[in-house]
Amino acid sequence: MKRKRLLERDRYQIYTKYGGRCAYCGKTITYKEMQVEHKEPLALGGADSPENYMPSCHTCNHYKHTLTVEEFRKQLGLLTGRLRERVYIYKLALQHGIIRESESAVSFYFERVSEYPEIEECMEVEQRQQLKTLHETLDGVLRHEPADSGNEAEDNIWNQAGYLFELLNDFF
Ligand SMILES: [Zn+2]
Secondary structure, eight states: OOOOOOOHHHHHHHHHTTTSBOTTTOOBOOTTTOEEEESSOGGGTOOSSGGGEEEEOHHHHHHHTTOOHHHHHHHHHHHHHHHHHHOHHHHHHHHTTSSOOOOSOOOOHHHHSOSOHHHHHHHHHHHHHHHHHHHHHHHHHHTTOOSOOSOHHHHHHHHHHHHHHHHHHTTO
């Protein structure tokens, strides 16, 4: 399958997908360093479209190559054994406690974080701002609460507004 040529705009969007980090190892990468990786390999019928694009560092992209995510995980899990078997100085460093092997299963950065973190952060700021405005509005409105409105439905609304105000007080 022929790869689509990506526009700068598309490349930038892929770059920001995990906040400028490699989707697999989580290493910070520059925009220039980023390689656009296909999560599901093209060779295995993966789509050449945005859902399948992953920002990747050179090292991860090179090793994953035509592997699926699960095969990549499996291969990474075998690395310590292979190092112990083949690399004398690795074994030496291990014996001397200079390096320590992780006991946890291999997980990828993209599995531990959310996509487009900056956008999410903006959303949170915006929501907080909206809640703050609501808090101020309620504060103003509640000053005009009648002692007894004489209407059950209206009393109910006042009570709910009061309750909401109390809740928001904890935040602002
Ligand atoms: Zn990486």
